[in-house]
Amino acid sequence: MQRIGVFVCWCGSNIAATVDVEKVSQVLAQEPGVVFSTNYQYMCSQAGQEMIQESIHKYQLTGVVICSCSPRMHEATFRKTCEKAGLNAHMVEIANIREQCSWIHKDMATGTEKAVILGRAAIAKVHLNAPLTAGQSPVKKRALVIGGGIAGIQTALDIADAGFDVDIVEKQPTIGGKMTQIDKTFPTLDCAACILTPKMVDAAQHEKIHIYSYAEVEKVKGFVGNFQVTIKKKARYVDETKCTGCGLCTEKCPQKKVPNAFNLGLDNRRAIYIPFAQAVPKIATIDADYCTMLKSGKCGVCSKVCTAGAIDYKQTDTYIEEEYGAIVVATGFNPIKLDKYDEFAYSQSPDVVTSLEFERLMNAAGPTGGTLLRPSDGAHPHTIVFVQCVGSRCDDEKGKPYCSKICCMYTAKHAMLCREKYPDTDVYVFYIDVRTPGKNFDEFYRRAVEEYGVHYIKGMVGKVVPQDGKLKVQASDLLGGSQLHIEADMVVLAAAIEPDETARPLATMLTASMDTNDFFTEAHPKLRPVESPTAGIFLSGACQGPKDIPETVAQASAAAAKVIGLLCKDSLTCNPCTAQPDELMCNGCSSCEKVCPYGAITYADKEFRGPNRTTLLRRVAQVNPAVCQGCGACTVACPSGAMDLKGFSNQQIMAEVDAICR
C-alpha cells in the first residue's frame, strides 16, 4: 500500500473559483492510502513546491497526487520537485482539474464533484505506480535541415558555427528559397539578393555544412538522437563534381521554350539551366520534362559543348543514408494557386499578377530587367490596383482562414517602390485591415500613404474585368460608402501563403503533427515555439506559420540553438514509459513485433523452468528500451497480455476506469 499525499492547487482563482478546493482535499483524504491531503494557492510556486517536498519527508510519502492544471503544463515541474525530495519522478500523478474541470464547468457543485472523481482516478493510478528509471541513448552529432531557404540556411549556419555537422536537403537545384525571388525587403528596402547571397555562399563554403541540392527526404526512421534518414538525390543529369557552372550549355541548349520557374513562368529558359546567376551550388540541371535528348534520344548539344564532360544522360536517382541526431524542418511556404479566384481574372489576363510575380517584374534580374512592364504588351502601367487578402482570412473553402501576415507590408513596399520609380503611376491598395505590428512597420506603411501618395482604400474588390487592354476594377469603398470603378493597367493580388506541398508527407514521415492548415504544430505555442512535439524535430521558418524574413531568421536561429543544445549532449535520457513483456506469459507469436512502429521488438529463444524440474525453450519478445517510444500498440496486439506499458499499465488504466465509474 502506498502512502499518498494529495495536493490540491487553487491556481489562484482559476481552479478555486469553480472547484471547492478545501472540500476536494478533504474528500480525497478519505481515500485508501492517502495519508496527507492539503490545498494551496499555487502549487507550482516555490512555496508550493517546498510544501510538497516537506510533506514527502514528513509523511514518508511513496506517491504524490497533484490536482492542478494539465499535466502538459506542470507534470515535469512537479516530477522534478518530488525527485529532489527523494521520490521517484514517476510516483507523481496529476489530476487535471483546471483545463478539464474548473475551466469548462461553471457550477461549483459540478466542478467540485468532478474534481474529486479526477483526483480519485489519479490516486487509484498512483497506487499501482512503480518507480521508473530512464535509460540512456547516444546522440548522433549531426543535424539535418530540410529546406534550403533563408530559414534553413540560417539554421544550418548557426549549428555549423557551433561545430556540428549539418546537411541541408533542398528540393530545388539551388538553395536560397523564396527570398532569392524577392527584389527589395521591407521595411529597410535593401536588396534581398545582396543580403541573401553571401549567406548562401557561406553555407556552401562552410566545412561543417553539406548541401544536398535537388534532393528530397525519402524515408525517416528512428527517434531523437538516432534518426536514420534516406535522402533521394534526384537525377540532374549533370555530374556535380565536374560541372564548373560556366553556363555554356544553358546558352547552347536548343530547347528554348521552357517556362522559367524561377521567374514564375513570366519568361522562358532552356531545358538545361542554372536557376539564376548566384545559384548555390552553381551547377546546371537538365529539366527532364523538356530535354529532347532525354525524351527522344536526339540532340546531345549540351554534352558536346561541355568541356568539363559533366553531362550524364544516364544519371539516375541516387539514395543516401545518413544518421542524424536532430532534424530541422524548414520547408517554407508558397502563395496559393489562384485558379479559384475568377473574379480577379487571374487566369484571364496576364496583367493580373500575384505579388510574387510582381516582385519578379520589379527585379533587376527578372524577366523585364527591372523595368516595370505589363506582361501582356510590355507597356508601362499607369494605374495599378493592389488587392489585399486574396485567400487570406477567408471563411469559405477557397481560401485560408488565417492572416498571411506578410502581405500588408510587402504591398506597402510594392506600392511605395512603384511610386518611387514611376511617380506617374496611380497606385490603389484595397485592404480589409492594414496590419503593421513590427519594428518600423507602421512607419513604413505611413510613409507609403503619406509620403508616396498611395491610395489606400478600405474595401473589397468585387470584380476585375479585362476589357480593351484595360482591367476594369469594381470595388467598394467602405469608408467612403461608395462603389468605385477603376480602369487599371495592372492588378496585383496579394495571394495568401500556404505551407509547401511537401510538408504533409514529410510530417507523416517525421511523425510530427500538423494543424488543419498543414502548418507544423509547435510543442507549445508560447513556450516551445520552435520544437515539434516529436522529440528531435525542430521547426524553422514559415513551415510553422506565416512569417516575414526577420521573424524567420530569428526562429531559424532559435531552432539552431535548440538543436545545438541537443547535439551537445552525449546521450539522451530515454522515455522510461516503455513496453515491457512478461516473458513467462509471452507466446512468441510476433503480433507485437508487427505493430511496433520503431522496430523496438525482437525475439530471443530462452530457457524457462517447466513443471517438474524440466526446462522449456521458448521464443519470447524483447523490447529495446532505447528505441521504444511507449505508444502501447504492442500491448493491445498481444493476446496474452504479456506486453504491458510502464507508466500506463493495464492495471493502472483499469484502476482509473474503476475510480471514474465508481
Added chain:
Amino acid sequence: MQKRLKEKALELLSNCTVTRVLGWKTGEFFYDLTPAVFETAEEVEKEFVYSGFSGANLSKYLIQESRKQGKVAVFLKPCDSYSFQQLLKEHRILRENVYVVGISCNGLLDMEKIRAQGCEGVTAVTEDGDTLTVDTLYGTTKLSRNDCLLERCAVCKSKKIVAFDELIGEQGEELESNRFDRVAELEAMTPEERFAFWREELSRCIRCNACRNVCPACSCEKCVFDNEKSGVRNKAIADSFEENLFHIIRAFHVAGRCTDCGECSRVCPQNIPLHLLNRKFIKDINEFYGVYQAGADMDTKSPLTDFTLDDCEPSIVHERGGVQG
C-alpha cells in the same frame, strides 16, 4: 480411409521417419475418440481409429508435441491444416519436428446432431453414402448424413490442405461457402432481437473454458482470464456481464487469427454457437479490409496487425443502417 491412415502411421513409425504419431484413439463406443499419441506399432494396430467421428483438430497438441524429443507425425484434415499453418506463422510449432500427413475429408459427424434427431442410446452408426444407419438400444433409424454433419462441415469453407508433407486422398479446393449466412441473418435483426438472442445463448455458458482450451488460436502461455495480474481474471459467471466479457474478449483476441475451425462450437457442452462471434469478425474483416483467411499462407499480415491509410472509420458501424436500439 482408416486403413490407409493406419498403414501410413505404421510405415512412418517403422521406417523411423517419426518416433510418435498423433491421431485418434478408440473409445468405449464408436464415437468417443480421444486424441492420442501412438508410440508403437502395437498401439496403432490396436487403438488407432479414423472415422466420421475423428472431429478433434489435432494441430493444437503440436505446440507441446513438437517441442519434445524426436519427430511427430500428425494427421490433419483440411480445416486442421489452416490451424496448423496459423500456429506455424505464430512460431508456436516447430515445423522441423512435425511430419504432416494431410488427409482429404468429406465432412465429419456430430453425435449431438444425431442425438438431437431423436436417437437415444446409440450403439452404432454405419455410413453408406449419404445415409447413416443408426443402431440404438431402442431400434434402428436411418438419417441423412448431411443432417448429421458438424456445423463447420455443413458449411465447409475449404477442402484444401494448406500445409503437408504428404497427402492421403485428393487435394481439394477452397469452396464457395454459405458459412456467413447465419451471421447475416443476425445482422438483419434489430439490435433488440440480437441482444435477446445472445443473452439467451450466452446465459447458458458455464465457463467451463472448453471453447478456449480447445481453440488452436487460444494457445496463450497464460490466458488473461486465468491471470491474477491481468486485473481481469474471471473464473465464474457471477454476472451476465462476465459471460459477455469472456466471449467478446476471447473473440477479439483470436480475431484475425481464427481460422474458423469450428472447434469452439463443437466442444461447447451447452451448444452455444460461439463460432458466430468469430465468423462475425471474419465477415467484417473480409468486408472492411479485404478477404482474409487466417492460416491460408505464411506471409500475409493479419488484418489486426496491418492497416491502410484509407481504412473505414469506426463510425461505419453506425452508418451501416438498421434501426438504433
Added chain:
Amino acid sequence: MKRIAVENLQSLFAAVSAKKQLYIPADDSAGQAKFTLWSEGTVLTEKLNTVRSAKDLFFPQVENLVNFKVSSKKIEILENRDSSEPFVVFGVRACDCRSFDILDTVFLSDPVDTYYQSRRENGLVITLACNRPAETCFCGVFGIDASDPAGDVTCWMDKAYLYWRANTERGQELTKSLSVLEDCDESSVDAIREASKQILQKLPLNDLDLTDFRENKLLDVFNDSAWGELSESCLGCGTCTFVCPTCQCYDVQDFDNGREVRRFRCWDSCMYSDFTMMAHGTNRPTQKERFRQRFMHKLVYYPNNNNGVFGCVGCGRCLQKCPIHMNIVKVTKKLKEGMV
C-alpha cells in the same frame, strides 16, 4: 400411489407451482434439457437428462456469501446472502438423486455449510424413473436402480400416465395438497419398471467393476503409470467437473465494485491449472496431476473417507460432454489393467 394422465401434466405443474417454486427439466434454446423454473407453458423435456445436473439447485454455480464495506481502516460486514425459498424440483433422475447423498456428506458434515443446508431443507426432490436410459448410463454400477429412484417423491411415466409415490413425510405432505392426483394401485408401475430393467441390464457399461479400487492401495493407484497416457490429451477445461453431479470443489472470490466488496463462492475445477496455485507455485504443476486428482478423488479418496462409497453416480454426462472423450469409464478400465 397416485397418478395423473400425461395430458394433464401441466395442471400438476401448475398445482405444485402454486405452492412452491417448481423446477422441471425443459428444453433450452439449443434443444438441451435444463432445470427451468416452471411457468405457464414450460414443457417437460423428452430428453433423458439435463446437461447440468440437479446439483445446481442446491449448490449453484455462483452464490453470494457476504458483503464488506471498507473505508480507510474500518470494515463493515454486510449481510448479502441469497435468500433461499422453498422449492420443488421435478424430474430428477436416480443418478442425480444419489448425488445429493454424496454432496450431503461434504456439505452437511461438521462444520455444516449453511448455504447448502438451507437449500437442501427447502428443496423437495421429485424423481422420475428412467424409461430409456442412454448408452452412456452406468448408474447400476453404483447400485442405483434407475427404475426406482429415491427422493421425496418418485414418479414413473408411460405414454398415458405419470405415476406418483411419496417416499417421505415431506413428499406425503405435498401429495396430500395436490388434488389433481388420483389414486392408483402400487402395481401400476410394475410393467414400466420391468421394461426399464430390461433395458438397464443391456446397457453396455453395466459390466464396469470397481471393486479393485477398494482393494488396491491408495499409493499404488496414485503411482500407476497409466495416468500420463490417460491425461495426455486432456484440455484442462472444466466441462467434466461442471456437468458432474458430484463435483463440489469451489472457490471463494471477492468482487470490488468500488463501493463494497462482494464475497462470493463459485464452482471451481481441479482440472484448472490455477486450482492449487500459491504465491510460490502449485503442487499439481501439470495436467497429469490435476487429472489424476479428479479421478483419484472420485475412485479412491472419497471412498476411503466414506465407507467405500464412490464419488460417482454413473450419470454419463462426462462421457457425453468431454471435448476429447476422456472419462471415468475409460480411466477405470485402463487403471484396472495395471491392477492385481
Added chain:
Amino acid sequence: MRQDPLIPMLGEVTAIRTDTPDVKTFRVMGVDGEKPFVHIPGQCAMLSMPGVGEALFSITSSPTEPYLDFSIKKCGCVTSWLHAMEVGQQITIRGPYGNGFPVDTELAGRDLLFIAGGIGLAPLHSVINYCRHYRDRYGKIDIVYGSRSKDDLVDFPEIENEWCKEAGINVHLTIDNPQEGWDGHVGFVPNFVKELAFDTNKTVLMCGPPIMIKFTLAGLLELGFSREQVYTTMELRMKCALGKCGRCNIGDKYVCKDGPVFRLDQLDELPDEY
C-alpha cells in the same frame, strides 16, 4: 440468519512487529478487544482483507496468551497487503482450523525437540510457548532454529532474552553463512541437528522449507529416530479451510481439516503431492 463458517468475524490489528526484512508479526484482536477465539498450538486461522483475498496462517502465539499473534512472511498478494498495513487496521478473521499438535496427549510428558527453519518457527512458536507455560507437563526441551542470517531469525529478542535464559530449555541457533556480530553456530539446520546428536527418546516437531525437512529427517533417521517420533506441519492452497472446497488434500487427507500437523509415518502413506 445462520452464521456460516465461511463468514469471518471482524478483527483489528493492534500491534505490528517487524521481525526480519520480510517477516512481520501481527497481533489480531476482536473488535471488542477480546481474543477472537481459543486455539490449540499448531492450528491456523484465515485472515482476510476484503477485496485483496483470504489466506491461512499459523497462529504464532500460545493459547495461553490473551491475544493472537501471526508471524507472516511477505510472499504473495495478501501477505504484501498485510505487510503494508498499519496498526488500527481492521481485518477479518475466522478459525481456528486444523488439528494442531497433540500437546496434551502424545506430546505430554515427552522430551521435545523443536526444529525450525526461517518462517517455519511460526507454528512451533505457539507450541514452544505453550510448553513453557505448562513447563512441568513436558520433559526436556531442545530448540534448533536456523535461518539465512541473524537478521532473518524471527523474533530474535524473545529467543535470546527468554528462551535461552529459561532453565530446561536448550536453544541451538544457526545461520547459513558467517556474519559479523554472530558468534553462534554457522551452517545448515540438517547438519547442525546431526552434529548435536540428540537422544533418540525425544519427540520431534519440525517445520521449515521442504528441502530442510527432507535432509533433517534423513539425519534424524540416521541418528536412530523413527518416523513415528516426528511431527511436521504442511501448507497448501486453501480457500475454505473447512475441508469442503477440495483444494488442500494430500491423498485422502485435507490439510485444513486432518492437518496441518502430520506425523511422518502418516505422511508416508499419502502421495508425494505437496
Added chain:
Amino acid sequence: MSVTENFKPTIVAFCCNWCSYAGADLSGTNRLQYPANVKIIRIPCSCRLNPMFVLRAFQKGADGVILCGCHPGDCHYTTGNYYARRRMTLLFSLLDFMGIERGRTRVEWVSAAEGAKFAATMNEFTETIMKLGPNRRLEDLRCRKD
C-alpha cells in the same frame, strides 16, 4: 426511447496524450463548455486502448465510452491510430452484433488544435447517451448504483 429521470450518465473519454488530450486542454483554455459527465483518461496513444478497457468501463458503470486520438496520419507514433481504427471498428461492430447500442461507443479524431471540436464532440456524445439512457445491456449488476 425512455429517458430515466435524473439520469446522470458516466462517460469515459480515452484521449491520446499528444493530440486529443491537448485538444481537451485547449477547449478548457478557451473555456468551451461540455458536460461534467465526461471524464478523461490520458493514454499515450489511441492504440493503447485495449478493448478490455472499454468493456471494463461499461462493467463498472459507464454509459458511454469514447476514444479520441490524433487524426489518421498525424499519430505521434506514426501508425498507432491506424491500428486503433481497425481494432475499434471491429470491436464496435461486434458489440453491435451482440445487440449493444451503437451509440454508446465512439471514436473521434481530435487534434491538439481542435479544442472546439473536442467540446462539440463531448456535448454531442453526452446528448446521444442521454437519449440512450442508462447502459443496461453491457452492465454488471453488481456494480449498479441503486
